[in-house]
Amino acid sequence: MNQKLARAARELDYATPCLLIDVDRVEANFQALRAAMPDTAIYYAMKANPAPEIMERVASLGSSFDCASVPEIEMALATGIDASRISFGNTIKKERDIAQAFRLGVPLFAFDSLSELEKIARAAPGAKVFCRILTDGAGAEWPLSRKFGCVPSMAVDLLRKAVALGVVPWGVSFHVGSQQKNVEAWDGAIAEAAAIFTTLEADGIRLGLVNMGGGFPTAYLEDVPAAEAYGQAIHASLIRHFGNRLPQTIIEPGRGLVGDCGLLVSEVVLVAEKGDADGRPWVFLDVGKFGGLAETMDEAIRYRITTDRQGPERRVVIAGPTCDSADVLYEKSDYRLPSDLTAGDRVQIHGTGAYTTTYASVAFNGFAPLACRCV
Amino acid sequence: MNQKLARAARELDYATPCLLIDVDRVEANFQALRAAMPDTAIYYAMKANPAPEIMERVASLGSSFDCASVPEIEMALATGIDASRISFGNTIKKERDIAQAFRLGVPLFAFDSLSELEKIARAAPGAKVFCRILTDGAGAEWPLSRKFGCVPSMAVDLLRKAVALGVVPWGVSFHVGSQQKNVEAWDGAIAEAAAIFTTLEADGIRLGLVNMGGGFPTAYLEDVPAAEAYGQAIHASLIRHFGNRLPQTIIEPGRGLVGDCGLLVSEVVLVAEKGDADGRPWVFLDVGKFGGLAETMDEAIRYRITTDRQGPERRVVIAGPTCDSADVLYEKSDYRLPSDLTAGDRVQIHGTGAYTTTYASVAFNGFAPLACRCV
Numbered sequence: 203m204n205q206k207l208a209r210a211a212r213e214l215d216y217a218t219p220c221l222l223i224d225v226d227r228v229e230a231n232f233q234a235l236r237a238a239m240p241d242t243a244i245y246y247a248m249k250a251n252p253a254p255e256i257m258e259r260v261a262s263l264g265s266s267f268d269c270a271s272v273p274e275i276e277m278a279l280a281t282g283i284d285a286s287r288i289s290f291g292n293t294i295k296k297e298r299d300i301a302q303a304f305r306l307g308v309p310l311f312a313f314d315s316l317s318e319l320e321k322i323a324r325a326a327p328g329a330k331v332f333c334r335i336l337t338d339g340a341g342a343e344w345p346l347s348r349k350f351g352c353v354p355s356m357a358v359d360l361l362r363k364a365v366a367l368g369v370v371p372w373g374v375s376f377h378v379g380s381q382q383k384n385v386e387a388w389d390g391a392i393a394e395a396a397a398i399f400t401t402l403e404a405d406g407i408r409l410g411l412v413n414m415g416g417g418f419p420t421a422y423l424e425d426v427p428a429a430e431a432y433g434q435a436i437h438a439s440l441i442r443h444f445g446n447r448l449p450q451t452i453i454e455p456g457r458g459l460v461g462d463c464g465l466l467v468s469e470v471v472l473v474a475e476k477g478d479a480d481g482r483p484w485v486f487l488d489v490g491k492f493g494g495l496a497e498t499m500d501e502a503i504r505y506r507i508t509t510d511r512q513g514p515e516r517r518v519v520i521a522g523p524t525c526d527s528a529d530v531l532y533e534k535s536d537y538r539l540p541s542d543l544t545a546g547d548r549v550q551i552h553g554t555g556a557y558t559t560t561y562a563s564v565a566f567n568g569f570a571p572l573a574c575r576c577v
Numbered sequence: 578m579n580q581k582l583a584r585a586a587r588e589l590d591y592a593t594p595c596l597l598i599d600v601d602r603v604e605a606n607f608q609a610l611r612a613a614m615p616d617t618a619i620y621y622a623m624k625a626n627p628a629p630e631i632m633e634r635v636a637s638l639g640s641s642f643d644c645a646s647v648p649e650i651e652m653a654l655a656t657g658i659d660a661s662r663i664s665f666g667n668t669i670k671k672e673r674d675i676a677q678a679f680r681l682g683v684p685l686f687a688f689d690s691l692s693e694l695e696k697i698a699r700a701a702p703g704a705k706v707f708c709r710i711l712t713d714g715a716g717a718e719w720p721l722s723r724k725f726g727c728v729p730s731m732a733v734d735l736l737r738k739a740v741a742l743g744v745v746p747w748g749v750s751f752h753v754g755s756q757q758k759n760v761e762a763w764d765g766a767i768a769e770a771a772a773i774f775t776t777l778e779a780d781g782i783r784l785g786l787v788n789m790g791g792g793f794p795t796a797y798l799e800d801v802p803a804a805e806a807y808g809q810a811i812h813a814s815l816i817r818h819f820g821n822r823l824p825q826t827i828i829e830p831g832r833g834l835v836g837d838c839g840l841l842v843s844e845v846v847l848v849a850e851k852g853d854a855d856g857r858p859w860v861f862l863d864v865g866k867f868g869g870l871a872e873t874m875d876e877a878i879r880y881r882i883t884t885d886r887q888g889p890e891r892r893v894v895i896a897g898p899t900c901d902s903a904d905v906l907y908e909k910s911d912y913r914l915p916s917d918l919t920a921g922d923r924v925q926i927h928g929t930g931a932y933t934t935t936y937a938s939v940a941f942n943g944f945a946p947l948a949c950r951c952v
Contacts (some may be wrong), residue, residue: 249900249942270900273943292942294847294861294898297920315849315859317920336853347902349859352851380902472669474690476727478711484690484724486669492871492936499874499903523669525624525645527722527755528874545672545692561867564939564946567624567667568648571939 207465210577211550218469218548219489221559221574223251225259227463228555231429232263235418235455238433242451245289247416248274250456250556251464255576257281260459268416268454272299275306285309289413291375291454293318293334293350300325312375312413314352319360323367330372331364332413333357335398337391342379342417343502350377354394358401365407373411373449374398380457381503382417385427385435389443392436396443409449412440416454420461422553423504429458457556464555466494466505466572470547471523482517485539487549490522490529494562494572495551498531506552513542524567582840585952586925593844593923594864596934596949598626600634602838603930606804607638610793610830613808618827620664622791623649625831625931626839630951632656635834643829647674650681660684664788666750666829668693668709668725676700687750687788689727694735698742705747706739707788708732710773712766717754717792718877726751729769733776740782748786748824749773755832756878757792760802760810764818767811771818784824787815791829795836797928798879804833832931839930841869841880841947845922846898857892860914862924865897865904869937869947870926873906881927888917899942 210222235244245268246260252274261267261281268291269275278288285307290300293314300311304326311326313319314334322331336351352360361371376391395412402409414436419426440448472486489495497503507520515538522529539549562571585597610619620643621635627649633656636642641662642653653663660682665675668689675686679701686701688694689709697706711726727735736746751766770787777784789811794801815823847861864870872878882895890913897904914924937946 247900252940252943269943271943273940273945277943292898292900293849294896296844296846296863315847315851317849318847321847321920336851347905347908348851348853348855349896349902349905350900352849353853356852469671471671472690472693472696474668474692474727476690476711476723477731478723478728480723488671496867496938521669521724523667525622525667525725527724530722530724533722545696559939560941561938563871563936564934565627565648566935568627568644568646568652570648 204462204465206577211465211467214467216573216575218467219493219572220467221494221554221572222465222467223253223256223555223574223576224463225255225576228256228259228460229263231459231463232260232265234429235453235458238429239436239453242453245452245454246459247454247456248278249560251460251559252277253559253574253576256460272302275303275308279306295321297321297325304329310372313360314350316360316363319364319367319369323369327368328370330370332373332375332411333361334375335391335394337376337378341382341384341387343381343383354398358398361398361402361407361409362405371402371407371409373409373413375413375415377415378417380417381419383419383426385431387417388414388436389439392439393443399449411452412449413452413454416456416458418455418458420457420553420556423506460555461553462555464553464558466551466554466558468549468551470543470545470549472545473543482519485518485520485543486523487520488523489572490524490531492524492526492529492563492566493522493569494558495522495531496561497557501532501535504532504535505554507537507539507549508552509540509543509547509549511540511543511547513540515539516541524569579837579840581952586840586842589842591948591950593842594868594947595842596869596929596947597840597842598628598631598930598949598951599838600630600951603631603835604634604638606834606838607635607640609804610828610833613804614811614828616826620827620829621834622829622831623653624935626835626934627652628934628949628951631835641827647677650678650683654681670696672696672700679704685747688735689725691735691738694739694742694744698744702743703745705745707748707750707786708735709750710766710769712751712753716757716759716762718756718758729773733773736773736777736782736784737780746777746782746784748784748788750788750790752790753792755792756794758794758801760806762792763789763811764814767814768818774824786827787824788827788829791831791833793830793833795832795928795931798881835930836928837930839928839933841926841929841933843924843926845918845920845924847920848918857894860893860895860918861898862895863898864947865899865906867899867901867904867938867941868897868944869933870897870906871936872932876907876910879907879910880929882912882914882924883927884915884918884922884924886915886918886922888915890914891916899944
């Protein structure tokens with residue numbers, strides 16, 4: 203329990219739903235990751251939470267930024283950092299957006315297909331590029347699809363082609379899946395990356411960078427391994443596969459930096475018993491799937507929810523306030539809340555610092571997007 | 578194919594993604610529904626698309642409004658209609674929002690639980706209330722959960738209790754599931770409603786209203802029955818179960834009024850072949866699940882997608898532009914697009930007038946919410 207957030211939640215005299223952010227906790231997480239992986243550059247995956255206070259804090263600590271779009275690049279530059287600290291990490295970019303990023307000074311671009319590589323070569327000649335390879339995401343809680351990454355043999359071909367196209371083949375990236383709780387999950391992908399380095403070296407192409415992506419978890423209902431455990435496992439893998447010729451490495455934490463820095467305060471709108479067979483009462487909150495809790499999709503992310511009520515707990519279904527029948531947060535999962543919980547009470551939804559504010563719908567059912575306050 | 582929208586899409590000199598709306602088509606749909614069900618009042622479920630031009634057009638045609646929140650009520654009033662034409666149809670309302678709606682003159686409130694009924698009685702004494710009953714939603718394409726409605730026996734108890742609480746037990750509502758393609762789907766719920774009317778009449782309570790909800794479909798990949806077929810089936814059910822004592826009826830169309838009035842113009846950001854086993858190329862658009870196409874969740878709603886390219890078609894996976902691996906539109910469904918489709922081309926996504934603009938995330942990955950233009 204974060205005491206500062208708990209106190210701020212008690213004192214909140216502001217309309218709910220409201221996300222409270224503890225920026226000092228972001229700093230502590232940043233320092234822990236840096237201590238765990240001192241030779242690895244941190245590129246904050248700002249899509250997790252681009253609140254200006256968070257952006258400025260991590261910038262002041264020396265973070266670089268993993269950006270998904272030109273507006274994100276502009277927000278990162280607004281912190282005052284140099285563009286050299288930005289990676290345009292989205293493998294899906296409009297050619298004019300690549301050109302705009304390049305004009306702004308962004309030096310580093312992701313790709314995972316020939317077509318994207320050609321776009322970068324046209325719009326950002328001379329830029330450094332890295333190729334994302336497919337990984338399976340086993341052990342991750344948020345589903346990792348085959349949306350990003352190509353097979354390693356194609357990565358080799360494309361990185362060779364980069365030279366001819368006039369961009370600099372700079373490295374390989376991968377993502378082991380968000381909320382990855384297996385500290386060994388990076389090993390297979392690091393092995394693949396090392397194999398690509400070796401193959402290309404035979405062609406005279408010396409890659410420099412392994413971008414090990416994000417995936418660092420935050421504690422929701424269960425504890426997760428500490429940053430140190432990830433650092434040790436990843437370092438051991440790098441030694442195992444690269445020997446004494448370690449590449450430059452970067453990581454792109456998002457959830458792992460900001461997840462546990464957020465506490466969402468919500469009001470109970472209704473506790474309804476409706477006589478259906480299952481018998482569980484429905485607890486309706488003033489925030490739901492379309493108000494910032496999109497990651498409850500398929501109940502993938504299960505947040506801890508607490509209240510000040512002391513009554514005996516009972517099994518409940520938890521849902522959001524919209525008229526959309528899909529706006530149910532937890533029905534399959536076994537959630538329990540005090541039986542004296544009632545409309546007008548507040549609940550705290552923990553670990554909501556990542557992937558909440560910007561996911562909120564702009565106005566569905568007339569509800570405003572999720573408010574956010576740094577405490 | 579809507580020629581006006583097709584022409585507007587060709588002439589669009591505006592950044593994509595952009596939703597084009599044909600308000601005349603909204604009017605035609607409204608008139609068709611009114612002709613099909615001349616004795617039934619239409620309450621537009623404005624959450625489907627609250628664009629001011631749509632709101633004003635249907636208001637001018639005599640529509641009433643089904644509102645989900647106080648901001649929606651304020652938008653409806655902004656068209657100049659009288660508050661007597663508004664129903665606060667969300668069964669999940671904060672007590673202060675009920676009070677605010679009542680102050681604004683809203684006469685009619687939905688509930689499906691004792692707790693909600695008590696809130697209405699406190700905050701809107703003397704108001705008319707209707708109780709939503711559970712239905713199974715068989716035949717609907719958008720999932721209908723058990724989120725809304727109570728069992729009919731509970732509805733009877735609550736409507737009895739309404740009298741003692743000082744509100745007017747006015748009727749029964751139900752929803753047969755969104756995008757309901759079975760015109761007979763209303764029959765079972767109308768029978769339940771009639772049974773509730775009969776039971777309460779024995780207690781001296783004479784209900785007046787059957788709110789038959791929404792569910793009227795729009796044509797996506799397949800044709801749907803015409804409004805007339807729904808009108809005939811529903812009228813036959815009303816006669817069958819209510820005989821010659823027909824209740825006042827209302828319907829709450831959303832998708833059925835505005836779905837086919839929208840054409841979303843999107844740009845192809847990337848066509849990627851990534852060497853994975855499946856072999857289908859990935860077509861990435863500049864709009865996805867977080868940019869307005871939330872109803873592609875689990876591929877529930879399958880939009881028709883067209884391009885001006887003439888090449889032979891091939892099977893593709895279609896995905897959105899964000900860095901979220903869940904932002905895939907169609908992977909299980911069999912979508913085919915021309916093999917010469919390339920980055921920078923435009924595609925048209927049809928039938929996107931409902932549940933798109935307001936579902937868009939406020940800024941996920943830095944992308945702006947979906948723009949909307951009435952043509």
